Amino acid sequence: xxxxxxxxxxxxxxxxxxxxxxxxxxxxxxxxxxxxxxxxxxxxxxxxxxxxxxxxxxxxxxxxxxxxxxxxxxxxxxxxxxxxxxxxxxxxxxxxxxxxxxxxxxxxxxxxxxxxxxxxxxxxxxxxxxxxxxxxxxxxxxxxxxxxxxxxxxxxxxxxxxxxxxxxxxxxxxxxxxxxxxxxxxxxxxxxxxxxxxxxxxxxxxxxxxxxxxxxxxxxxxxxxxxxxxxxxxxxxxxxxxxxxxxxxxxxxxxxxxxxxxxxxxxxxxxxxxxxxxxxx
Amino acid sequence: xxxxxxxxxxxxxxxxxxxxxxxxxxxxxxxxxxxxxxxxxxxxxxxxxxxxxxxxxxxxxxxxxxxxxxxxxxxxxxxxxxxxxxxxxxxxxxxxxxxxxxxxxxxxxxxxxxxxxxxxxxxxxxxxxxxxxxxxxxxxxxxxxxxxxxxxxxxxxxxxxxxxxxxxxxxxxxxxxxxxxxxxxxxxxxxxxxxxxxxxxxxxxxxxxxxxxxxxxxxxxxxxxxxxxxxxxxxxxxxxxxxxxxxxxxxxxxxxxxxxxxxxxxxxxxxxxxxxxxxxxxxxxxxxxxxxxxxxxxxxxxxxxxxxxxxxxxxxxxxxxxxxxxxxxxxxxxxxxxxxxxxxxxxxxxxxxxx
Numbered sequence: 195x196x197x198x199x200x201x202x203x204x205x206x207x208x209x210x211x212x213x214x215x216x217x218x219x220x221x222x223x224x225x226x227x228x229x230x231x232x233x234x235x236x237x238x239x240x241x242x243x244x245x246x247x248x249x250x251x252x253x254x255x256x257x258x259x260x261x262x263x264x265x266x267x268x269x270x271x272x273x274x275x276x277x278x279x280x281x282x283x284x285x286x287x288x289x290x291x292x293x294x295x296x297x298x299x300x301x302x303x304x305x306x307x308x309x310x311x312x313x314x315x316x317x318x319x320x321x322x323x324x325x326x327x328x329x330x331x332x333x334x335x336x337x338x339x340x341x342x343x344x345x346x347x348x349x350x351x352x353x354x355x356x357x358x359x360x361x362x363x364x365x366x367x368x369x370x371x372x373x374x375x376x377x378x379x380x381x382x383x384x385x386x387x388x389x390x391x392x393x394x395x396x397x398x399x400x401x402x403x404x405x406x407x408x409x410x411x412x413x414x415x416x417x418x419x420x421x422x423x424x425x426x427x428x429x430x431x432x433x434x435x436x437x438x439x440x441x442x443x444x445x446x447x448x449x450x451x452x453x454x455x456x457x458x459x460x461x462x463x464x465x466x467x468x469x470x471x472x473x474x475x
Numbered sequence: 476x477x478x479x480x481x482x483x484x485x486x487x488x489x490x491x492x493x494x495x496x497x498x499x500x501x502x503x504x505x506x507x508x509x510x511x512x513x514x515x516x517x518x519x520x521x522x523x524x525x526x527x528x529x530x531x532x533x534x535x536x537x538x539x540x541x542x543x544x545x546x547x548x549x550x551x552x553x554x555x556x557x558x559x560x561x562x563x564x565x566x567x568x569x570x571x572x573x574x575x576x577x578x579x580x581x582x583x584x585x586x587x588x589x590x591x592x593x594x595x596x597x598x599x600x601x602x603x604x605x606x607x608x609x610x611x612x613x614x615x616x617x618x619x620x621x622x623x624x625x626x627x628x629x630x631x632x633x634x635x636x637x638x639x640x641x642x643x644x645x646x647x648x649x650x651x652x653x654x655x656x657x658x659x660x661x662x663x664x665x666x667x668x669x670x671x672x673x674x675x676x677x678x679x680x681x682x683x684x685x686x687x688x689x690x691x692x693x694x695x696x697x698x699x700x701x702x703x704x705x706x707x708x709x710x711x712x713x714x715x716x717x718x719x720x721x722x723x724x725x726x727x728x729x730x731x732x733x734x735x736x737x738x739x740x741x742x743x744x745x746x747x748x749x750x751x752x753x754x755x756x757x758x759x760x761x762x763x764x765x766x767x768x769x770x771x772x773x774x775x776x777x778x779x780x781x782x783x784x785x786x787x788x789x790x791x792x793x794x795x796x797x798x799x800x801x802x803x804x805x806x807x808x809x810x811x812x813x814x815x816x817x818x819x820x821x822x823x824x825x826x827x828x829x830x
Contacts, residue, residue, distance in 0.1 A: 359560065364525075364560065365554060365560040368526075368552055369622075371573075372577075
């Protein structure tokens with residue numbers, strides 16, 4: 195009884211802040227026109243190619259971007275595992291995009307990579323005839339997402355990797371393992387859980403891409419992501435019910451991505467005990 | 476089988492000299508211990524030998540062949556770490572097999588060798604456990620088996636017992652000694668524990684600030700320290716500043732204001748020089764007569780019961796304190812005459828900042 199009373203504030207918080215809005219959204223999506231429950235919104239979404247293809251558009255941004263971001267962050271973090279000179283400066287520079295926020299970063303990308311940006315001006319100066327088009331298209335969104343999510347992923351992996359006892363690597367070396375064998379046989383199995391978590395988070399953030407897709411992408415075409423579709427339903431067509439349905443589809447896709455990553459992770463790790471990772475020594 | 480390891484190593488981190496031209500020759504089957512307080516460079520020396528750190532200058536020769544250019548994985552050494560450093564994601568069997576597996580040994584050959592190694596460290600049958608399921612002592616046995624499985628040319632042990640409790644430490648000390656002899660290993664052991672060094676080693680190398688202060692067989696280090704630093708490390712906790720009155724052969728006589736002390740001179744001392752007479756609390760005894768050679772008098776300030784003996788702190792007339800271990804209890808406040816047996820007193824040159 196006493197326990198229940200103590201639990202009350204946190205349960206109330208969860209209900210008000212999470213369960214209620216979520217349940218409300220799901221219900222709203224199932225009630226077009228406020229007359230009983232139906233799947234009409236979902237049918238409409240999946241049957242309209244213009245809407246349904248946003249899943250594919252978003253995935254074609256989110257999946258490759260997640261792979262590239264995680265892979266590069268892993269390589270850089272792994273090579274910095276024993277600390278390097280200027281590590282704090284590098285870390286601070288990397289945190290900056292996170293601190294500045296999406297919109298400012300997008301503005302910066304337009305200024306640098308845009309048609310009249312510094313990069314193209316420099317290329318003109320060098321006499322390059324064909325200027326690359328790096329913003330207001332797929333590439334622009336990829337750059338923006340990478341700039342925002344690489345630092346996040348890198349810092350997460352660096353923390354994870356530098357938490358692994360350096361003596362493990364030392365003992366593997368002395369036992370005869372070269373650099374690759376150390377990575378493959380010792381470090382990777384210990385890092386993999388961290389990579390899976392980082393990958394899952396980057397994927398979810400990528401899949402929800404909105405400001406970048408609008409500001410440096412082509413929101414009416416190549417980068418019309420599912421978040422844009424939901425936004426348009428909500429605020430251009432004032433159809434909250436349909437917008438909720440699209441949001442639920444988006445959440446479903448993100449969950450599917452997470453499940454896939456976790457299955458892959460379990461496959462790679464082999465046995466169950468290996469999931470204890472770096473924690474147990 | 477290794478017949479000789481010779482090295483001369485200097486290591487600097489920036490301006491800080493960690494190892495200052497540490498030179499040593501180790502014979503095959505020898506057990507050498509680097510002994511010293513933390514920061515003396517002993518672990519750095521071991522890491523340089525293993526190839527885990529590059530030396531600033533110097534060379535390492537194994538049977539005459541320079542190996543200091545080789546990466547650790549090509550030196551063929553075994554190393555045991557203080558925190559075991561077992562691979563947490565691998566079973567005990569896979570941990571022991573690790574060195575053989577990276578050498579490309581077939582799976583079929585691995586199992587019998589792993590079993591033999593685990594039998595050697597008395598852990599047969601635990602192949603399928605994970606390190607996290609073992610006790611500290613068992614983990615260190617696995618680490619030793621893992622290092623020995625590759626038949627190392629040289630076994631390096633970096634404070635392997637300091638994470639274990641007292642009872643296990645004693646037990647594992649015996650195990651290491653047995654394995655070293657049984658397998659004809661050449662071992663270099665790093666510790667700050669004088670008891671471990673004394674019980675295991677053929678030779679002890681005492682390090683201080685990256686330099687060798689004394690090297691020799693355990694009995695020599697224990698009974699004939701050449702500096703106050705070594706004496707202090709070896710448990711000579713009582714020290715009396717004296718002036719040398721005479722020195723003949725091994726026997727040195729020193730005097731202070733109200734006492735004359737006869738002792739062992741390990742280093743040549745000229746009469747008139749400032750020296751320090753040192754003695755272990757264990758060697759101090761109750762004087763049979765209140766006056767005489769090497770007898771000091773004082774008042775008991777503090778006693779503690781230690782089981783087999785009684786720890787006693789005595790304040791001498793000069794205000795100095797003397798620690799003793801006595802077989803019978805004494806009362807705090809009582810007067811006491813103590814004898815410092817001349818064969819147990821060592822008289823050493825005074826040095827600045829040594830203690």
